[in-house]
Amino acid sequence: QVQLVESGGGLVQAGGSLRLSCAASGRSFSSYAMGWFRQAPGKEREFVAAISRSGGRTSYADSVKGRFTISRDNAKNTVYLQMNSLQPEDTAVYYCAAVQTRSGVLGTEVDEYRYWGQGTQVTVSS
Numbered sequence: 762q763v764q765l766v767e768s769g770g771g772l773v774q775a776g777g778s779l780r781l782s783c784a785a786s787g788r789s790f791s792s793y794a795m796g797w798f799r800q801a802p803g804k805e806r807e808f809v810a811a812i813s814r815s816g817g818r819t820s821y822a823d824s825v826k827g828r829f830t831i832s833r834d835n836a837k838n839t840v841y842l843q844m845n846s847l848q849p850e851d852t853a854v855y856y857c858a859a860v861q862t863r864s865g866v867l868g869t870e871v872d873e874y875r876y877w878g879q880g881t882q883v884t885v886s887s
Contacts, residue, residue, distance in 0.1 A: 763787035763876050765857045770881030773847055777885070781842040783857030783878055790838040791815070793861050796874055797831060797842045799853035799883075806856065810842060811867040820867040825851075847885045854880040 769781040781797070796811040810831035811820045819831050825844075833840040840857060858874035868874060 763790065763793060763859050763861075765859060765876055765878035767855065767857045767878045767881040770855060770883045772884045772886065775848055775885055775887050777847050778843070778845045779847065779883060781844065781855055781857075781881060781883075783840045783842075785838045785840070785859065789861070791835040793859040793876075794867060795831075795833060795840040796858045796860075796868060797840075798856045798858060798871065798874075799851075800856070800880075801853040804853075806871050808869040808871075809855070811869065812840065813865065813867060814862075818865070818867060820869065822869075844883070847883075849885045849887045852883060852885050854882050856880045 764786045765783055767783050797809040798806050799809050800806040808822050812831045812833050816833045828846045830843040857878040859876040860874045
């Protein structure tokens with residue numbers, strides 16, 4: 762089992778940057794594939810980015826490709842989401858998610874992840 766705590770959200774102007782962090786407690790962090798999702802008011806939770814257990818492979822939603830970067834530091838039990846060129850449509854609660862897996866597949870669906878953080882609010886003003 763793993764517990765996830767996100768941080769780094771806040772209010773930023775359009776074109777600005779934020780870096781989200783997700784600290785994991787528990788054992789064997791490197792055995793978990795990690796993902797970031799977001800949920801805007803009135804909308805379903807959607808995939809943002811995912812990273813493999815070693816960090817060697819990543820996957821992104823088309824809407825953030827080229828602007829967001831997911832990374833992880835297994836020595837620190839932490840996964841990051843660097844968000845650049847933020848736009849008002851990026852406003853949402855951002856969630857970190859984890860799934861313990863031996864598969865190399867990077868999940869893009871909510872139900873592919875077992876553990877979730879409480880979320881951190883990102884607000885982008887125009």
